[in-house]
Amino acid sequence: MKTILAAYSGVKKGSGSSILSALRDLPWPSRSKMEKHLQVISVLQWVLSFFALGAACTVLLVYMFCTDCWVIAAMYTTWLIFDWNTPKQGGRRSSWVRNWTVWTYFRDYFPIRLIKTHNLLPNRNYIFGYHPHGILCFGAFCNFGTEATGFSEKFPGIKPSLATLAGNFRLPVLRDYLMSGGICPVNRNSIDYLLSSNGTGNAVIIVVGGAAESLDCAPGMNSVTLQNRKGFVKLALQKGADLVPVYSFGENEVYKQLILEEGSWWRYGQKKLQKFLGFAPCLFHGCGLFSTESWGLMPFSKPITTVVGEPITVPKIESPSQEVVDMYHSMYITSLRNLFDKYKTRFGLKETDTLEIR
Numbered sequence: 248m249k250t251i252l253a254a255y256s257g258v259k260k261g262s263g264s265s266i267l268s269a270l271r272d273l274p275w276p277s278r279s280k281m282e283k284h285l286q287v288i289s290v291l292q293w294v295l296s297f298f299a300l301g302a303a304c305t306v307l308l309v310y311m312f313c314t315d316c317w318v319i320a321a322m323y324t325t326w327l328i329f330d331w332n333t334p335k336q337g338g339r340r341s342s343w344v345r346n347w348t349v350w351t352y353f354r355d356y357f358p359i360r361l362i363k364t365h366n367l368l369p370n371r372n373y374i375f376g377y378h379p380h381g382i383l384c385f386g387a388f389c390n391f392g393t394e395a396t397g398f399s400e401k402f403p404g405i406k407p408s409l410a411t412l413a414g415n416f417r418l419p420v421l422r423d424y425l426m427s428g429g430i431c432p433v434n435r436n437s438i439d440y441l442l443s444s445n446g447t448g449n450a451v452i453i454v455v456g457g458a459a460e461s462l463d464c465a466p467g468m469n470s471v472t473l474q475n476r477k478g479f480v481k482l483a484l485q486k487g488a489d490l491v492p493v494y495s496f497g498e499n500e501v502y503k504q505l506i507l508e509e510g511s512w513w514r515y516g517q518k519k520l521q522k523f524l525g526f527a528p529c530l531f532h533g534c535g536l537f538s539t540e541s542w543g544l545m546p547f548s549k550p551i552t553t554v555v556g557e558p559i560t561v562p563k564i565e566s567p568s569q570e571v572v573d574m575y576h577s578m579y580i581t582s583l584r585n586l587f588d589k590y591k592t593r594f595g596l597k598e599t600d601t602l603e604i605r
Contacts, residue, residue: 293388294546338426339427357497367402369404372448373405405449407450464499471583487564495551533547
């Protein structure tokens with residue numbers, strides 16, 4: 248208070264040097280603290296957007312129809328209907344949004360890193376299989392939905408499109424936010440367009456385990472849902488897109504989850520809800536906004552390292568037999584295991600740790 252009064256006194260006396268001196272004496276937060284605050288804010292806005300932006304904007308749109316702003320709501324709804332199929336046709340990617348400074352703070356909160364192991368040719372298309380799902384796929388979003396980890400610099404000529412739940416693109420505003428990052432619906436029409444009608448140099452990132460895998464994501468777990476997931480392999484064969492295994496070390500560490508016992512009524516209900524809702528009703532928690540000791544929705548600051556493996560060359564076969572699909576699926580599993588085993592000790596795991604394929 249004395250410092251502020253001194254500054255005010257300097258103003259009264261017309262002394263600029265007194266003002267500067269007083270301002271320098273104010274208890275400004277350090278640069279490191281400011282950066283940490285910005286990191287927290289950047290992650291918080293994404294978590295809140297993921298959980299609430301679509302629902303909040305839907306409620307707001309309905310409410311506006313009951314007010315004097317109904318004309319604005321009607322105009323937006325008309326445009327929404329007109330624009331409905333855009334997510335299925337490559338979306339509306341924005342380099343400006345993908346390069347927002349906020350994503351660098353998002354990256355540094357954990358921190359998140361992207362490791363390149365092999366070159367990718369721009370004259371080919373690719374399907375990246377991302378593992379594991381984790382709770383909110385922080386690694387997948389940061390690496391492929393933004394330029395914070397330098398994807399375009401590491402893989403010149405390759406345009407990533409992260410595939411997520413199609414239901415997200417039915418929600419106002421959220422759909423545009425996702426599309427601006429190059430995120431697309433994980434459905435056949437959208438992926439067909441990217442791999443067939445959008446030239447070459449496209450990489451569709453599919454979180455293969457999906458919502459079902461997120462039910463088994465917890466610190467210390469090294470398991471992926473892949474054994475019976477063969478649709479992405481068949482699609483790669485039909486489009487002649489090379490398969491690329493991707494593993495994110497640390498994705499399971501950022502939230503703690505209560506894993507319900509397999510075979511219990513609680514687990515049964517959880518799986519039924521997952522199939523009905525399209526996403527998994529996980530019982531998880533992170534840390535609080537102001538303290539790592541309290542519970543909250545903020546993820547723990549644990550490093551996430553995403554390793555992009557060697558591409559598996561896939562021929563184009565419009566109607567592949569089940570034997571051919573099984574063969575390439577087996578090749579993919581072997582490649583993913585090799586990737587995990589090669590890098591596990593570099594990123595915090597023990598030599599004895601193994602990757603469980605479910």
